[in-house]
């Protein structure tokens with residue numbers, strides 16, 4: 001199918017406004033995480049939205065939706081700044097917003113929805129709508145930028161977003177320990193009781209290792225890491241400290257687990273205490289690895305192969321335990337049953353909102 | 365653009381039908397129809413706007429709330445949710461032919477889960493009560509509006525409230541995991557959930573800050589954070605506000621994230637000092653109050669860095685609190701602004717514009733000249749980290765024309781904020797107060813999109829009609845005078 005790649009918001013708006021009523025549009029960023037779409041849909045690439053307007057002193061940046069997260073992070077780094085999310089795969093900023101991306105830093109900084117402070121959207125009929133802007137605090141009007149977080153391109157075209165950025169931490173460091181699923185709750189309690197301010201927590205089933213990251217001054221990072229090691233050792237665990245230089249390697253290994261080249265990632269979201277209890281009941285499964293952000297109540301079940309049966313069973317048991325499921329990544333077509341796991345209690349309301357913004361169902 | 369609703373409005377008969385229904389279904393105590401008693405609900409913290417509600421409904425349980433509101437919807441009666449009524453933009457201003465739904469009796473903390481660091485509360489729980497209730501777990505609810513001893517979490521959600529400590533940790537929207545909403549069509553729906561992320565578009569984020577126009581929050585899942593181990597607080601003085609603004613920039617660029625950075629100009633300092641005798645030095649043009657929190661080492665190292673940054677920016681004098689009592693004095697001075705403003709003039713209007721922080725020096729200069737031209741004293745105390753200004757335009761209500769001048773000056777200040785790419789409101793909301801200024805910040809397409817969203821959720825236009833989005837009917841009217849909120853008179857809270 002032919003692809004259009006508008007270079008400006010106006011161009012996109014005009015193109016959308018002039019489409020026939022029955023024409024469907026699929027929005028594509030870097031194309032790393034697309035679901036199957038109706039063959040007749042027109043492809044709208046966001047890669048022409050390639051601008052960056054950094055206001056370092058205001059800690060804000062306006063970014064065209066087609067800019068890659070990795071490009072943005074490099075640019076920010078030259079100014080001593082960063083966008084405080086660390087998703088395991090790269091993508092365009094529009095895609096990051098549309099899929100609600102985040103990584104282990106979710107524990108301290110939340111997901112992209114917590115960092116988006118403004119957006120310029122183009123609706124299916126070509127209407128251009130703005131909300132928010134270059135101010136980090138703002139309560140005027142509805143927060144449309146939040147609406148498109150996690151919407152997978154269904155409600156509107158994200159043309160530009162304004163993001164809150166943070167200074168790069170002066171220092172970072174971590175603690176790693178092999179921790180059994182049933183011990184994760186205890187680690188959370190240690191952190192809370194000792195009032196340690198971890199920025200990230202990440203457990204993976206492949207190594208059974210939990211990684212806890214601290215940021216700040218070198219003194220602060222060292223003392224927090226030391227304290228956590230003492231607490232874990234007192235539980236009979238064998239923690240080791242990780243210096244900043246070694247963190248990158250650990251993160252890359254974890255990214256390989258969470259974002260495989262083929263297969264399916266099923267996200268389970270539940271209250272942290274329930275998620276961790278559920279985790280103790282599922283045991284080890286062949287062909288499925290698990291990555292957990294323990295405090296945040298988020299687990300990713302990764303089936304690198306095509307073993308959809310196990311995922312389905314795990315997804316159903318997660319739902320029975322009160323969790324919600326979502327397919328985060330599907331490189332292969334999957335069975336309809338897996339899609340049935342994706343039941344949102346708010347779906348009817350979303351459909352009404354979608355009918356208000358895109359009455360013809362143009363964005364697919 | 366023909367916006368707004370022409371929708372069904374129930375009228376007198378519908379109000380009577382509702383009253384009878386609510387008495388029967390929820391109990392006679394849940395209905396207030398006596399005129400004098402209804403008058404008590406005729407305004408919120410923005411006392412310039414008043415309207416006596418047709419009826420007041422005060423449910424005691426969420427079941428009663430849901431039953432009652434569903435009946436209102438069935439009858440086509442407009443309703444306005446009300447928490448503690450401390451809102452400063454007239455968000456809880458009643459409809460004379462509608463019902464005020466008071467949530468102040470729904471005060472149960474339903475659950476605290478310390479492992480998941482969350483609490484589930486009813487909407488009428490008072491902000492400070494929640495933090496007090498979870499303190500023993502080493503946790504607290506971060507958003508700390510100055511009105512926190514009175515305002516409700518439902519109100520905080522509706523306004524996306526902020527507080528002095530939101531610079532580091534974010535605003536209400538960053539601390540709410542989920543909200544169960546009774547929609548204007550009478551449906552109950554959970555938006556968000558109980559984890560840091562849930563699948564699907566973030567409708568919770570749209571609901572937060574929607575000022576009661578998209579439904580009523582009936583159950584709220586609050587994220588709790590661990591109480592910091594330590595804090596250190598200091599006041600740094602500067603020869604001019606530009607230098608103080610530079611110091612903030614230096615701090616931020618150095619990667620220091622203070623829990624709070626508050627700025628006061630000379631006028632505000634003088635007034636606050638006169639009111640509290642806290643020990644502020646009056647030899648300077650501006651002061652920054654900086655608070656750091658975290659682990660002991662982090663805070664100590666941060667303090668040294670802050671000292672270095674403020675002296676690099678030309679701080680003349682630095683006062684570091686060495687005891688808890690000294691820290692309290694600093695905050696008392698900062699928060700005493702209401703009493704303080706009262707010493708300068710008998711009345712004031714508080715503005716709530718936001719600017720990109722780097723525009724600070726320019727905007728403060730503009731505010732100064734606006735004050736000079738209007739012949740009014742304007743005090744500046746504000747959240748310097750996030751550019752949320754709270755200029756206090758003081759005036760004497762007994763002087764003919766003074767209120768009008770003050771009001772004009774306040775609007776001019778917001779226009780300056782807008783011309784710098786800022787916003788009409790940082791935390792007080794649009795409500796009725798700024799509804800007619802919305803077209804100055806938003807294009808007609810932006811507003812039309814807001815309307816499409818609102819109509820999708822509230823097709824009959826029953827939830828807090830007339831707020832947040834301008835309608836032709838509304839925007840010809842003029843407000844009356846600003847009057848002190850009772851909380852302020854009692855000295856319980858100040859306005860920023």
Ligand SMILES: Cc1cc2nc3c(=O)[nH]c(=O)nc-3n(C[C@H](O)[C@H](O)[C@H](O)COP(=O)(O)OP(=O)(O)OC[C@H]3O[C@@H](n4cnc5c(N)ncnc54)[C@H](O)[C@@H]3O)c2cc1C
Nearest residue numbers: 447448449450451455509510516518519522526576581791
């Ligand atoms: C002295 C003083 C100081 C203040 N300081 C600050 C400050 O530092 N920061 C700040 O952000 N604000 C501040 N405010 C403003 C105000 O306190 C906040 O906006 C607060 O969140 C309002 O809470 P409330 O319970 O009083 O809400 P109300 O005033 O009762 O209602 C406010 C709005 O919320 C809606 N609403 C209330 N409850 C619900 C619900 N359950 N579901 C849906 N909608 C609902 C109402 O319809 C209305 O539109 C201050 C106010 C005063 C008087």
